Amino acid sequence: MLKERKMPQKPEDVELKERLAAARRRLAGQQMQIKERKLPVLALMEGWGTAGKGSIIGQVIRNIDPRFFQVISLEVASQEDLRKPFLSRYFTKIPEAGKFVFLDSGWMEEITMLRLQKGLEGKAYEEKLESIRRFERQLTDNGYLVVKFFFQIGEKEQRKRIESLQKDIDTRWRVSDSDLWQNKHYEKCLEVYAHYLEMTNSPSAPWYIVDAKTRKWAELQVLETLTEGIDIALQNHAPATPLLQNVFPLAKMPKLSEIALDARISEREYKEELDRLQEHLGELHNRLYRKQVPVVIAYEGWDAAGKGGNIKRITEALDPRGYQVHPIASPQPYEKARHYLWRFWSRLPKTGHIAIFDRSWYGRVMVERLEGFCSENDWKRAYNEINEFEKELADWGAVVIKFWVQIDKDTQLQRFELRQNTPEKRWKITDEDWRNREKWDAYEVAVNEMIQKTSTAYAPWHILESVDKRYARIKALRIVIEEIEKAVM
Amino acid sequence: MLKERKMPQKPEDVELKERLAAARRRLAGQQMQIKERKLPVLALMEGWGTAGKGSIIGQVIRNIDPRFFQVISLEVASQEDLRKPFLSRYFTKIPEAGKFVFLDSGWMEEITMLRLQKGLEGKAYEEKLESIRRFERQLTDNGYLVVKFFFQIGEKEQRKRIESLQKDIDTRWRVSDSDLWQNKHYEKCLEVYAHYLEMTNSPSAPWYIVDAKTRKWAELQVLETLTEGIDIALQNHAPATPLLQNVFPLAKMPKLSEIALDARISEREYKEELDRLQEHLGELHNRLYRKQVPVVIAYEGWDAAGKGGNIKRITEALDPRGYQVHPIASPQPYEKARHYLWRFWSRLPKTGHIAIFDRSWYGRVMVERLEGFCSENDWKRAYNEINEFEKELADWGAVVIKFWVQIDKDTQLQRFELRQNTPEKRWKITDEDWRNREKWDAYEVAVNEMIQKTSTAYAPWHILESVDKRYARIKALRIVIEEIEKAVM
Numbered sequence: 001m002l003k004e005r006k007m008p009q010k011p012e013d014v015e016l017k018e019r020l021a022a023a024r025r026r027l028a029g030q031q032m033q034i035k036e037r038k039l040p041v042l043a044l045m046e047g048w049g050t051a052g053k054g055s056i057i058g059q060v061i062r063n064i065d066p067r068f069f070q071v072i073s074l075e076v077a078s079q080e081d082l083r084k085p086f087l088s089r090y091f092t093k094i095p096e097a098g099k100f101v102f103l104d105s106g107w108m109e110e111i112t113m114l115r116l117q118k119g120l121e122g123k124a125y126e127e128k129l130e131s132i133r134r135f136e137r138q139l140t141d142n143g144y145l146v147v148k149f150f151f152q153i154g155e156k157e158q159r160k161r162i163e164s165l166q167k168d169i170d171t172r173w174r175v176s177d178s179d180l181w182q183n184k185h186y187e188k189c190l191e192v193y194a195h196y197l198e199m200t201n202s203p204s205a206p207w208y209i210v211d212a213k214t215r216k217w218a219e220l221q222v223l224e225t226l227t228e229g230i231d232i233a234l235q236n237h238a239p240a241t242p243l244l245q246n247v248f249p250l251a252k253m254p255k256l257s258e259i260a261l262d263a264r265i266s267e268r269e270y271k272e273e274l275d276r277l278q279e280h281l282g283e284l285h286n287r288l289y290r291k292q293v294p295v296v297i298a299y300e301g302w303d304a305a306g307k308g309g310n311i312k313r314i315t316e317a318l319d320p321r322g323y324q325v326h327p328i329a330s331p332q333p334y335e336k337a338r339h340y341l342w343r344f345w346s347r348l349p350k351t352g353h354i355a356i357f358d359r360s361w362y363g364r365v366m367v368e369r370l371e372g373f374c375s376e377n378d379w380k381r382a383y384n385e386i387n388e389f390e391k392e393l394a395d396w397g398a399v400v401i402k403f404w405v406q407i408d409k410d411t412q413l414q415r416f417e418l419r420q421n422t423p424e425k426r427w428k429i430t431d432e433d434w435r436n437r438e439k440w441d442a443y444e445v446a447v448n449e450m451i452q453k454t455s456t457a458y459a460p461w462h463i464l465e466s467v468d469k470r471y472a473r474i475k476a477l478r479i480v481i482e483e484i485e486k487a488v489m
Numbered sequence: 490m491l492k493e494r495k496m497p498q499k500p501e502d503v504e505l506k507e508r509l510a511a512a513r514r515r516l517a518g519q520q521m522q523i524k525e526r527k528l529p530v531l532a533l534m535e536g537w538g539t540a541g542k543g544s545i546i547g548q549v550i551r552n553i554d555p556r557f558f559q560v561i562s563l564e565v566a567s568q569e570d571l572r573k574p575f576l577s578r579y580f581t582k583i584p585e586a587g588k589f590v591f592l593d594s595g596w597m598e599e600i601t602m603l604r605l606q607k608g609l610e611g612k613a614y615e616e617k618l619e620s621i622r623r624f625e626r627q628l629t630d631n632g633y634l635v636v637k638f639f640f641q642i643g644e645k646e647q648r649k650r651i652e653s654l655q656k657d658i659d660t661r662w663r664v665s666d667s668d669l670w671q672n673k674h675y676e677k678c679l680e681v682y683a684h685y686l687e688m689t690n691s692p693s694a695p696w697y698i699v700d701a702k703t704r705k706w707a708e709l710q711v712l713e714t715l716t717e718g719i720d721i722a723l724q725n726h727a728p729a730t731p732l733l734q735n736v737f738p739l740a741k742m743p744k745l746s747e748i749a750l751d752a753r754i755s756e757r758e759y760k761e762e763l764d765r766l767q768e769h770l771g772e773l774h775n776r777l778y779r780k781q782v783p784v785v786i787a788y789e790g791w792d793a794a795g796k797g798g799n800i801k802r803i804t805e806a807l808d809p810r811g812y813q814v815h816p817i818a819s820p821q822p823y824e825k826a827r828h829y830l831w832r833f834w835s836r837l838p839k840t841g842h843i844a845i846f847d848r849s850w851y852g853r854v855m856v857e858r859l860e861g862f863c864s865e866n867d868w869k870r871a872y873n874e875i876n877e878f879e880k881e882l883a884d885w886g887a888v889v890i891k892f893w894v895q896i897d898k899d900t901q902l903q904r905f906e907l908r909q910n911t912p913e914k915r916w917k918i919t920d921e922d923w924r925n926r927e928k929w930d931a932y933e934v935a936v937n938e939m940i941q942k943t944s945t946a947y948a949p950w951h952i953l954e955s956v957d958k959r960y961a962r963i964k965a966l967r968i969v970i971e972e973i974e975k976a977v978m
Contacts, residue, residue: 032916062805078569079567173775286663289662308555320546322562358556
């Protein structure tokens with residue numbers, strides 16, 4: 001689409017000026033609607049070095065109040081970035097509802113450069129393209145407006161601009177090694193860019209090629225495309241989007257009602273096993289660090305099922321410098337204003353580290369579903385979105401472990417009453433716990449559906465029978481050890 | 490205090506065991522009080538490499554619910570860290586109210602290593618010590634419990650531990666180059682550590698030397714000291730702390746009522762000057778980037794004084810990849826739970842970048858003072874805390890520019906009415922604006938006091954007379970240019 005494409009015709013100067021003024025006014029007028037309608041707008045600027053992405057962004061934002069936008073310029077990935085999954089540095093930077101983010105190059109630049117300079121190709125390249133398509137779809141499906149621009153200039157024009165920048169000591173730093181490399185290998189780059197643009201040109205997040213030969217003309221193309229996109233997005237009122245058929249291999253899982261809860265362990269066996277397994281896990285933690293394998297553990301389960309104590313038996317075995325427990329409560333305003341997976345993308349461990357989530361992204365298909373915090377289309381779509389999220393983690397090399405901590409309704413009642421009647425435990429029980437208990441049956445339906453639909457081969461659910469909490473703790477330790485061993489042995 | 494100090498006597502095994510059990514219970518019992526009383530606890534673990542800081546942290550946190558603590562292990566400063574002021578990587582990691590942060594080494598390690606290996610000494614070293622004392626005092630004065638441990642082991646013991654770790658492939662990575670260097674230069678390190686400990690041993694954040702020869706004994710010392718410190722902090726109910734006398738050079742500033750507001754500029758002169766100054770500022774931005782000078786600009790002023798439009802005339806001149814505007818509204822829960830300067834420390838620019846704050850840390854001595862969001866002692870202390878904060882910025886090499894945008898009461902009324910009567914401007918006016926207007930006189934008292942007390946030589950206030958907004962914009966551009974030129978020429 002880059003090579004054969006006929007560039008739009010640049011209008012005459014008078015018309016250009018008039019249309020520019022109109023487009024600027026239109027964008028200025030749209031910003032309050034965007035705020036009121038809580039529309040998040042992500043404008044991605046990709047293209048040739050020196051094509052003027054930065055300076056066009058500078059023009060466009062003149063029409064927007066600084067409270068409503070952020071410009072993010074992605075530099076070379078830091079050491080920290082390189083220890084996170086590929087999409088992490090992009091997902092964490094998405095705008096919040098009602099605001100713009102302008103990204104001065106992003107995932108296209110990263111992937112095409114890997115292809116051009118580091119030999120990314122074949123299946124590995126295809127997988128990255130698929131990750132990107134999923135990422136963009138997850139944004140647009142969740143109400144984001146994603147507008148993608150590619151700034152096009154010719155080989156000679158680029159060379160001319162590079163030379164002009166190099167002449168002045170104050171602008172010389174603007175010419176990067178990558179710009180020079182691009183110009184030297186223009187044809188090869190063109191090939192790779194053209195292929196990338198085709199492979200990621202989706203109906204909900206299409207590409208716009210900008211003729212960047214002159215500045216005002218480029219600004220006009222960006223402004224008209226952007227304002228058009230915004231108007232269309234504003235016309236839509238949280239449209240439902242198609243539910244995709246599952247493409248991931250699923251494990252067969254039991255229903256909660258089919259799970260026997262009579263497993264017990266003796267006090268003596270518990271102590272012996274606990275010591276042995278914790279020591280073993282402690283050793284594995286060292287190896288994990290040395291091999292730089294990340295681990296993500298998610299705990300879900302009934303209130304009072306024993307999640308906290310279970311997590312504690314895992315963490316006791318670990319070096320505190322190498323893990324973090326993330327208790328997940330209801331989101332704060334800045335979290336609620338973004339894609340529901342944003343706060344989990346922002347809490348992923350570095351390679352070699354362990355992140356334990358006490359409640360997790362599965363809130364989308366449990367509490368958010370049952371309390372109506374999201375639409376039916378939202379939570380129905382979430383099973384696939386979550387499978388995709390965990391696929392990213394698995395592809396990154398993470399060990400992903402998900403525990404459902406299971407008890408029966410009577411056991412929960414006993415534990416609630418115990419908490420209520422023991423002063424130092426009373427803080428653990430709230431009115432909300434009692435209210436949730438009343439919805440046990442509805443939750444059971446949701447949990448069953450969740451376990452059926454998200455037990456993928458790469459991130460299956462593990463059931464922890466926790467009427468005997470000690471039994472559940474030993475089982476969890478064994479599973480964690482087993483899964484980590486698979487990855488580091 | 491490290492060298493002459495008599496180590497506490499290690500108790501017999503039976504007593505050790507009993508005291509350990511008691512201390513663990515005590516800490517477990519304290520966590521809910523800490524939560525309820527919203528006490529933030531920062532435990533800093535410093536000391537010799539291989540002294541067991543990490544493993545003692547691992548023991549201590551066993552007694553605390555994972556929702557209430559975080560362990561932060563500070564690694565070598567990243568490129569990003571090195572482009573922020575020295576204290577930034579520590580200030581941004583302080584705990585929130587009701588929670589613990591355990592820091593596995595921090596500013597002591599950084600400063601003593603700079604002294605030992607990079608020749609930090611004399612006045613530069615003294616300044617760092619003063620920064621650290623201010624930092625710790627700002628925390629304790631604002632209700633933080635800061636407990637500092639130094640883990641002490643002898644030269645031979647350290648050598649033995651290093652050799653033992655090196656034997657096993659899974660633990661070899663735990664021995665850092667810095668550990669090896671320390672052991673080789675033990676006496677020299679001892680000297681430097683001892684001096685540091687003495688110079689930073691303050692009554693509100695004193696040092697505790699831990700005899701780290703055996704693990705359980707070290708754990709006991711930490712637990713007993715920590716729990717004792719917590720009990721004392723819990724007994725105190727937000728105690729007022731002494732107001733320090735100003736030590737910074739202050740500029741003489743007018744009262745608001747003395748400021749003439751009749752300055753005007755013609756439409757023609759405005760346009761000419763705007764073009765000229767913006768072009769000049771754009772060029773300076775390049776130079777700023779090349780010289781890696783950071784710029785921090787804070788805007789304060791009456792509602793409708795024209796802050797937004799003024800900021801816009803600055804940003805129009807800048808490369809959007811090199812600046813960020815931070816609109817400051819009332820803090821979100823996670824922000825309110827921390828020291829009031831935390832959200833500004835977290836928003837500082839990198840070197841070579843510009844951060845513009847639309848409202849700022851001065852909220853402490855204006856809205857927080859007038860609305861009673863903090864105590865009288867809090868806001869009275871804040872003048873000095875803010876001067877110290879800006880001193881850190883100035884010492885880091887930042888250009889710090891503070892604008893008060895001034896109008897009179899009648900002008901505000903006219904602009905409020907214009908906003909109210911113009912549909913596309915109505916979002917800019919809220920009931921709160923009208924309420925604030927009623928408190929004009931009280932605000933004027935607060936603003937006068939603020940300007941008198943925080944116009945330091947290194948970060949003076951600049952008044953922008955903004956009855957004629959165009960005049961104020963030109964004046965702001967000139968000041969920004971002048972201040973930046975001083976730094977980059």
